[in-house]
Amino acid sequence: MEWNPGGSLAIPDSARLHPGYGGVNLAAGSTRATNSPVLIRSPSYINLPANLPLQHFDVIIIGAGAAGLMCGIEAGKRGRKTLVVDHANKVGKKILMSGGGRCNFTNMFTEPDNFLSANEHFCKSALSRFTQWDYIALVEKHGIPYHEKKLGQLFCDGKAKDIVKMLLKECEDAGTEVRTECSIHKVTAKDDKYLLGTSDAHLSCDSLVIATGGLSIPTMGATGFGYEVARQFGLQVFPTRAALVPFTLNDHQLKQFEGLSGTSADARVSCNGMSFRENILFTHRGLSGPAILQISSFWNPGDAITINLFPELELFEHLKAMQLQRPKAELHTILAETLTKHLSQRLCELWVKEKKLADYSHAALKEIADKFQNWQLKPPATEGYRTAEVTIGGIDTDEVSSKTFETKKAPGLYFIGEVLDVTGHLGGFNFQWAWASGHAAGQFV
């Protein structure tokens, strides 16, 4: 095979998660070079003794999250000697924390339109080869009870750990080995193999799969490792930013909405040509709720978002009708029939000179309706990767085959899941992408 692998990569400290390194001796029996279907825990060490044995696998997958475990299952089922490694102390940490602990594992209405990418066609092939119905069948095979919460979003009735257990059982049945607390210090390409310097062993493989996800929630083990490896092999990486993330507000804005923390409202929120109709939620830092998280993926610093607090009504017409029917009613009383009393009162204090309905001209009512249905808000920032659900941007999908997920520049090197420039809307789509891309690559590694 002729290709230029680009040498070796020393992973920067920021890309590692070390529960405590510094030693150089390997604890006896801490690793196994077998294809045994057990979860192996091994301590992290940064200096590798040169005389460690080299363990060879057909396939090594870095990242035991949603995409990595799925790929491991499929590769194992094909009889490939497969190892999934993760530097965290547990597999699937984001699965465990997802959906408020119940994991919104897919969406019944998954379509390519639910994904953002510089290449909108890239996701289609994998999504059609492993659909939401295929994943639902897997969940049902394991007897995991689930329900639709809303809008096609499927959640476990019990805990998200049922999903992780299911994936580990599938790995076990497929003969795929999973190792945690295993940090990768170096990736080198030699001949047609990949060599990995890890915290406790030298590893080699024919197919190397990077499934290290995006940058959100670094405290859960997220790193830029995948992007570093991509750059090492000469792949283009698009700039990244936090998405599905709450907005923060400045001190002046926070003062205006003081006391509203915890208040929600059904709204239509729009930005840059996209609109989402769901709840918004006032928080002590700014604005959150599903409609806000969704629109954050389309927002760029400096943009204003538009909030319609009466998405069901032609508010001007409604106010004119109310003026005839209940002329003595206060404006905030009428608005509180849709908004909460507290929110209605606060926004009226901020935006309107309060009078009885009869005392407003039609022009004034029109202005009021416009304010509530076309509220322009410029959030100064988002909460960033600290609380974001996903990362937008990442590895340019043009570098990767949409069929196999193998990179075009480095045969044998694959990227799957969120590390790629494919980001789903809120509602189970990001997991469906992880399952589908992991499943697709698993057929070819």
Ligand SMILES: Cc1cc2nc3c(=O)[nH]c(=O)nc-3n(C[C@H](O)[C@H](O)[C@H](O)COP(=O)(O)OP(=O)(O)OC[C@H]3O[C@@H](n4cnc5c(N)ncnc54)[C@H](O)[C@@H]3O)c2cc1C
């Ligand atoms: C709070 C929260 C809630 C979410 N809820 C949902 C939801 O309900 N539904 C939904 O569809 N999506 C949800 N998401 C998004 C979803 O979790 C991700 O899109 C999905 O997990 C991406 O899968 P992945 O396998 O690509 O990456 P991940 O699941 O993030 O897995 C990456 C793995 O790689 C490991 N890793 C990283 N760097 C290294 C390294 N240097 N060496 C070794 N291992 C490494 C990590 O420890 C991790 O285990 C949520 C995200 C968050 C943060």
